[in-house]
Amino acid sequence: MQDQDQRGFDHGEIEPRWQREWEEAGTFHIPDDADDPTYVLGMFPYTSGELHMGHVRNYTITDAYARYRKLQGDEVLHPIGWDSFGLPAENAAIERDTNPRDWTLSCIETMREQMQAMGFGYDWEREIATCDPEYFRWNQWLFQQFHDAGLVHREASEVNWCPDCETVLADEQVEGDDEHCWRCGTPVETRELDQWFWGITEYADELADDLEELDGWPDNVRQMQENWIGRQPGARLEFQVSDNGPVEVFTTRIDTIYGATFFALAPGHAISQALAEEDDEIRHFVEEEADPEGDEPNGVRTDLTATNPATGEEIPVFVADFVLSDVGTGALMGVPGHDDRDHAFASDQGVDIVPVVAPSPEEVPDVSEAAYTDDGVLVNSGDYSGTESAAAREELTRDIASATDHVQYRLRDWGISRQRYWGTPIPVVECPDCGPVMVPDEELPVELPEFVQTTGNPLDEATEWKRTTCPDCGGDAERETDTMDTFVDSSWYFLRYVSPDDADAPFDVERANEWMPVDQYVGGIEHAVMHLLYSRFVTKAIADMELLEHREPFENLVTQGMVLADGEKMSKSKGNGVSPLAIVDEFGADTARLFTMQAARPPRDFDWSETGVQSANGFLQRFHETVEMFRESPPEGDEDAIAAYVAREVDATIAAARESYDDLTFTEALRETRDLVGLLRQYREYTDPHAETFERGLSVAVRLLAPVTPHIAEELWSTLGHDGFVAEASFPEPAGDVSDAERERQLVENTREDVRNIVDVAGIEDPEQVTIVVAPAWKHRALDIAIESDAPNVIGELMQDEEIRAKGDEAASYGQDLQNERQSLTSALAPDRELAVLEQATWLVEREFGAEVSVVPASEADESVAKKAAPNRPAIRID
RNA sequence: GCGGGAGUGGCCGAGUUUGGCCAAAGGCGGCGGACUUAAGAUCCGCUCACUCAGGUGUUCGUGGGUUCGAAUCCCUCCUCCCGCACCA
Numbered sequence: 001m002q003d004q005d006q007r008g009f010d011h012g013e014i015e016p017r018w019q020r021e022w023e024e025a026g027t028f029h030i031p032d033d034a035d036d037p038t039y040v041l042g043m044f045p046y047t048s049g050e051l052h053m054g055h056v057r058n059y060t061i062t063d064a065y066a067r068y069r070k071l072q073g074d075e076v077l078h079p080i081g082w083d084s085f086g087l088p089a090e091n092a093a094i095e096r097d098t099n100p101r102d103w104t105l106s107c108i109e110t111m112r113e114q115m116q117a118m119g120f121g122y123d124w125e126r127e128i129a130t131c132d133p134e135y136f137r138w139n140q141w142l143f144q145q146f147h148d149a150g151l152v153h154r155e156a157s158e159v160n161w162c163p164d165c166e167t168v169l170a171d172e173q174v175e176g177d178d179e180h181c182w183r184c185g186t187p188v189e190t191r192e193l194d195q196w197f198w199g200i201t202e203y204a205d206e207l208a209d210d211l212e213e214l215d216g217w218p219d220n221v222r223q224m225q226e227n228w229i230g231r232q233p234g235a236r237l238e239f240q241v242s243d244n245g246p247v248e249v250f251t252t253r254i255d256t257i258y259g260a261t262f263f264a265l266a267p268g269h270a271i272s273q274a275l276a277e278e279d280d281e282i283r284h285f286v287e288e289e290a291d292p293e294g295d296e297p298n299g300v301r302t303d304l305t306a307t308n309p310a311t312g313e314e315i316p317v318f319v320a321d322f323v324l325s326d327v328g329t330g331a332l333m334g335v336p337g338h339d340d341r342d343h344a345f346a347s348d349q350g351v352d353i354v355p356v357v358a359p360s361p362e363e364v365p366d367v368s369e370a371a372y373t374d375d376g377v378l379v380n381s382g383d384y385s386g387t388e389s390a391a392a393r394e395e396l397t398r399d400i401a402s403a404t405d406h407v408q409y410r411l412r413d414w415g416i417s418r419q420r421y422w423g424t425p426i427p428v429v430e431c432p433d434c435g436p437v438m439v440p441d442e443e444l445p446v447e448l449p450e451f452v453q454t455t456g457n458p459l460d461e462a463t464e465w466k467r468t469t470c471p472d473c474g475g476d477a478e479r480e481t482d483t484m485d486t487f488v489d490s491s492w493y494f495l496r497y498v499s500p501d502d503a504d505a506p507f508d509v510e511r512a513n514e515w516m517p518v519d520q521y522v523g524g525i526e527h528a529v530m531h532l533l534y535s536r537f538v539t540k541a542i543a544d545m546e547l548l549e550h551r552e553p554f555e556n557l558v559t560q561g562m563v564l565a566d567g568e569k570m571s572k573s574k575g576n577g578v579s580p581l582a583i584v585d586e587f588g589a590d591t592a593r594l595f596t597m598q599a600a601r602p603p604r605d606f607d608w609s610e611t612g613v614q615s616a617n618g619f620l621q622r623f624h625e626t627v628e629m630f631r632e633s634p635p636e637g638d639e640d641a642i643a644a645y646v647a648r649e650v651d652a653t654i655a656a657a658r659e660s661y662d663d664l665t666f667t668e669a670l671r672e673t674r675d676l677v678g679l680l681r682q683y684r685e686y687t688d689p690h691a692e693t694f695e696r697g698l699s700v701a702v703r704l705l706a707p708v709t710p711h712i713a714e715e716l717w718s719t720l721g722h723d724g725f726v727a728e729a730s731f732p733e734p735a736g737d738v739s740d741a742e743r744e745r746q747l748v749e750n751t752r753e754d755v756r757n758i759v760d761v762a763g764i765e766d767p768e769q770v771t772i773v774v775a776p777a778w779k780h781r782a783l784d785i786a787i788e789s790d791a792p793n794v795i796g797e798l799m800q801d802e803e804i805r806a807k808g809d810e811a812a813s814y815g816q817d818l819q820n821e822r823q824s825l826t827s828a829l830a831p832d833r834e835l836a837v838l839e840q841a842t843w844l845v846e847r848e849f850g851a852e853v854s855v856v857p858a859s860e861a862d863e864s865v866a867k868k869a870a871p872n873r874p875a876i877r878i879d
Numbered sequence: 880g881c882g883g884g885a886g887u888g889g890c891c892g893a894g895u896u897u898g899g900c901c902a903a904a905g906g907c908g909g910c911g912g913a914c915u916u917a918a919g920a921u922c923c924g925c926u927c928a929c930u931c932a933g934g935u936g937u938u939c940g941u942g943g944g945u946u947c948g949a950a951u952c953c954c955u956c957c958u959c960c961c962g963c964a965c966c967a
Contacts, residue, residue: 218884219883219884220883220884220961220962222883223882223883223884223961223962223963224883224961224962224963226882226963227882227883227962227964228962228963230963230964232966232967234967249967250966250967252966252967264967292965293965295965296965297965320965321965322965322967323965323967324966327965327966327967328967329967331967332966332967333967334967335967340880340965341965342967344965345965408966408967410963410964410966528962529962598906599906600891600892601893604892606891607891609907611906611907612907615906615907618920618921621920622921667892667893667905668893668904668905671893671904671906674905682922685922746900750900753933754932754933755933757932757933757934758932758933759932759933760932761930761932761933761934762931762932762933763931764932821947822947823899823946823948824900824948825899826899826900847923848923848924868933872900873900873933875933876932876933877932878932
């Protein structure tokens with residue numbers, strides 16, 4: 001009972017009621033004929049079955065922004081869906097003796113309810129789920145399209161294999177120095193498997209180049225993608241290796257070729273393998289000793305030699321473990337004088353170290369102890385000596401017969417095959433005669449067979465399902481039993497929202513062209529490379545299939561920080577999680593939303609705190625109470641100076657809040673709004689407020705809060721007597737010009753500060769009368785003249801003004817003050833404005849000191865006080 | 880090693896783009912007061928130091944520099960976080 005009283009409002013009643021009302025009114029539905037709506041999107045959740053605080057934060061950010069844009073008059077597309085394929089559902093199904101589909105659908109039910117309880121304003125009519133055949137058939141369709149465009153290939157390759165998930169992983173899905181699975185943390189092994197690949201490397205250059213233009217993205221994400229793509233311009237060239245003919249190497253430093261004094265092969269290189277067959281020492285090294293993970297460069301010398309194509313010299317050939325099969329060509333030229341690692345190796349093996357690049361021709365570096373790795377001028381390099389590194393690279397690439405420009409990338413093609421059940425079947429039929437054949441369009445979707453528990457690949461066990469006929473020759477054939485990486489599902493889902501029910505195409509092309517790209521995308525940093533890179537690639541590939549006019553999917557990106565508990569990541573395993581449901585239950589969704597939004601700007605981490613939640617809730621209580629009191633006993637005060645002050649503050653708050661919502665910081669908007677509510681309460685406590693002014697303040701505060709705390713805002717909006725939803729209202733506009741608002745606030749604040757200082761420093765016990773004296777007009781004019789003037793001494797200039805000159809000594813003295821502060825002068829409000837602003841603020845001083853306060857122009861004040869008044873700084877007399 | 884980000888008062892955290900009322904918002908914590916039987920909640924004030932009329936001094940990782948003026952611009956160094964890395 002008492003709880004209820006204290007609470008002031010019953011969130012348990014209010015929140016579901018408004019959620020129902022929005023739903024019934026279709027408030028957040030956006031029609032298909034909407035004209036280029038603002039597209040606001042949060043990364044759709046994986047269907048784990050429960051919402052966690054990270055979700056709450058993510059989706060509150062998008063919801064608040066979407067609601068804000070709506071208040072600004074935009075049409076807003078704010079959809080949600082479910083990333084609902086994936087291994088955890090298989091595990092969960094096995095644990096619970098059900099199947100992944102039923103499990104996933106029940107997770108979706110639960111999560112949808114939780115989201116609705118949070119009051120997120122989604123267009124639920126556009127909801128999608130990737131495990132829906134009507135969705136994943138378009139994954140299959142894209143697979144075909146990509147295949148036709150030459151972007152799909154199959155090859156046997158060494159792949160990352162997670163023994164726990166029993167499936168392969170893309171390179172992007174292997175994390176950390178210890179190479180563990182991104183999903184379960186199990187150390188990854190390698191296996192040789194036939195895999196389907198999507199040709200993301202075809203787009204490597206464009207993916208790298210376009211990062212430059214993504215200035216709506218955070219720097220760190222762009223950087224991470226750049227690193228991942230790992231573009232290295234250099235050259236390929238051949239070395240003749242004895243008995244083996246030409247062997248190709250890649251180098252970024254062909255300018256150092258005259259210093260290439262050894263040649264090295266990866267243990268996995270064909271020549272190394274062949275040598276190992278015959279030579280015990282080499283076999284021992286390749287099979288036993290080689291340690292690509294180790295810090296020490298190890299190697300073994302072979303009997304072979306290679307011919308340095310620049311010098312013609314025969315140089316020794318090594319098999320070395322620091323040469324990696326999958327980097328470059330698996331062979332390299334060693335230049336110990338100019339590469340740290342080559343230097344270490346050469347020192348160890350007693351290979352010659354020759355300097356061929358120098359800071360200048362006169363100062364050839366001593367490379368016996370350490371390599372010189374900078375660019376410079378070539379030395380000891382035959383005809384090229386004296387040439388700058390950059391120019392030498394061009395010339396040498398041109399002059400050496402086998403050399404060609406070559407750009408190397410770290411990025412590899414995207415292996416999308418997964419040996420799991422709960423994913424999109426790869427739409428291929430394996431025909432003994434025709435090989436792999438695409439399933440024709442009209443047979444899509446290839447649906448999943450019934451789930452059976454097995455070790456190994458579940459689809460491989462589905463013998464009935466597997467058996468089919470070849471689309472080409474009609475003979476007996478088998479279906480491909482791998483499914484697609486679930487990142488395929490999420491690589492284009494943002495397009496599906498445009499036309500979620502389209503049965504003829506993945507998306508409506510015309511509408512997508514109009515609605516895309518996503519204007520504001522919000523999600524976790526963990527997808528900086530994987531999801532965001534795949535989505536960019538797929539978007540570009542689709543664009544090249546002339547299905548889309550946009551080449552980038554996400555115009556602006558915010559990566560949200562983590563929600564921490566006691567400085568640590570919230571997680572089940574640490575047992576420090578805070579359940580959103582429990583918070584909603586105890587305090588309501590609005591409180592949870594308000595707290596997460598005011599705690600920190602979206603990109604930063606923040607610590608969950610109980611006091612923070614309570615203070616957010618406390619604020620909503622007070623706000624509610626303030627509105628209730630207004631309704632119950634409407635004030636009848638005058639439209640006096642105080643009302644004018646409050647009205648100005650309302651305007652200033654609107655301006656500040658708008659800015660904060662625009663740049664998605666939120667914290668500032670919420671702080672300003674809190675301050676405004678606090679001011680209104682002070683106003684009411686101090687005097688009987690002017691009803692209209694007070695009402696406007698309340699209605700502004702309600703609208704400023706509406707994006708973040710929508711339920712209580714609706715409630716109060718209707719309490720204030722407005723028809724319709726606040727969700728569909730207009731963002732408030734300042735009533736007056738707010739360009740001076742900051743300066744006015746400053747003047748009031750400074751003046752109050754000064755009064756405090758004087759009272760304090762002078763030790764005035766009980767001030768009775770505070771007189772604030774505003775500077776005369778001539779001082780304002782003098783200030784303006786001084787700011788404008790570039791004369792060496794401003795006094796002379798001032799004295800040309802008759803009225804100022806007439807002030808005599810006083811003018812000279814003020815002129816001297818101005819001269820002294822010449823460079824730091826800032827313009828002031830006009831004298832009458834200064835007077836008005838201060839008059840409007842007297843109540844604050846009266847309230848604070850219990851003294852009578854008057855604001856007077858200099859002409860009406862005692863001269864001894866008045867002469868101290870300056871623009872921006874009134875004189876103050878306290879008695 | 881390469882690249883990115885960051886170091887602000889007891890703590891968290893704005894301010895840095897566009898140098899100037901910046902001793903530096905706001906919150907938390909702490910202190911004092913009002914209200915209360917009390918606690919809580921709420922409200923008011925204080926919270927770098929010195930200072931009896933709005934003053935002064937020392938502060939924004941370190942050390943320099945530019946400027947009339949620097950938390951803000953430039954350089955050095957230190958520390959922390961993140962990504963990439965025996966990458967040819």
